[in-house]
Amino acid sequence: MKRRSVLKSIGGIGGLLLAPSISFGASSHEKRPVLRIAHLTDVHLKNHLDAPARYARCLHHVQQQSPKADLILNGGDIVFDMNKEQLNTINEQWKLTHHILQQECSIPVKYCLGNHDIWWDENNKGQAIYGKQYAMDQLHLSNPYYSFSKNGWKFILLDSVHLDIDGTWYIGKLGDAQFNWLENELKNTPSNVPVLIMSHIPILTATLMIEDDIVNKWQMLGGDMHTDTAKIIKLFYQYPNVKLCLSGHIHLRDKVVYNGVTYICNGAVSGAWWNGNKRETAPGYGLLDLYADGTFDESYVNY
Ligand SMILES: [Zn+2]
Structure with a gap:
């Protein structure tokens, strides 16, 4: 016996x-699996092109994964577009976003903001209602960048989108206050705790080199990739526990490994804004298995 x-x-x-x-x-x-996460980005939700039903299908697809995902990271561009929209259009997009999530998703979701989740209005600068506050209120965020820990991993969610120097369009950057915060976050994280970072705009991506009709130079815009990439990479170099950076924004999927950090830009849930593929990248989401030793497995899933 x-x-x-x-x-x-x-x-x-x-x-x-x-x-x-x-x-x-x-x-x-x-490896000991500790967490399974789904990275959904660029949903661009609005009631057109069957987007609500297709988003619901995506959420069902995530929840049918076995093992089931523990957490969804939404990488921004949550709603179709707020930039210069009227309040009733903005309200409708967010109402739809909350409704679908409530009805179709039982997995907790953490968000960062994309460029389309910001209510730009150059003519009404200075009013508290404009900018990031509307989306932050919708998501119950007290700050557009924050961190949390789960199952032995640290998650840092960044706020990539800021007005350009001349104040007319956005670029990808952290700004001084957020950079100092990030530096402190990494300093105060034990070196044996693996770190995953999510931003809307990629910190580093090769997708921007895929251009048509290049003659002798590539053109990259400050709104397409972080402009403070070198500074951020230098910081990461001091912290080998930074393992993984997730982003979206380009609606194309790539993976760049630099100095031991894997930078994954995932394709969009909306593909080409609900109009099929963006170039060769089909609508989809990232599925990641995180392990206790700081390693991970990941794939891009077409739903
Ligand atoms: Zn987008």
């Missing part, structure tokens, strides 16, 4: 150890 129960418990442990290697590939048997 004793021997049998010992064997039984060994079998139980063996089963636990074997389970991850079955679902995550034979080479990963030493």
Whole structure:
């Protein structure tokens, strides 16, 4: 009896150890999965082109994954567009966003803001209702950048989108206050805690080099990628526990590994704003398995 129960418990442990290697590939048997996350970005939700039903289908697809995702990271451009819209159009987009999430999704969601989640209005500068406040209120965020910890990983969600020097259009950057905050966050995170960073605008991406009709130079806009990339990368270089940076914005999928940090720009849930593929990237979302040792597996899933 004793021997049998010992064997039984060994079998139980063996089963636990074997389970991850079955679902995550034979080479990963030493990794302990701690968290499965779905990275949904650029949903651009509005009631057109069947977007609400297709977004619901995407959410169902995420929830049908086995094992089920523990957390959804929404990378911004949550609603179709707020930039220069009228209040009733903005209200409708957010109402729809809340309704679908409430009806179709039981997984917790954490957000960062995209350029289309900001109510730009150059003619009404200075009024508290404009800017990021509307979206922050909708998402119950007291700050557009923040961090949290879950299952041994640290998550840092950044606010990429800021007005350009001349104040007429946006560029990707952190700004001094946020950069100092990020520096402190990393300084105060134990070196054995792996860090995942999410921004709307990519910190580093190769997708911008895919251009038609290049003659002798590529053109990259400050709104397409962070303009403070070198500064951020230099900071990350001091913290080898920064493992992974997720972004969207380009609606194209790529993966760049630099100095041991993996920068993944995922395709859009909306594809080309609900009009099929953006170039060769189909509508989809990122699915990531995070392990206790700071490694991860990831794939881009077309729903
Ligand atoms: Zn977008």
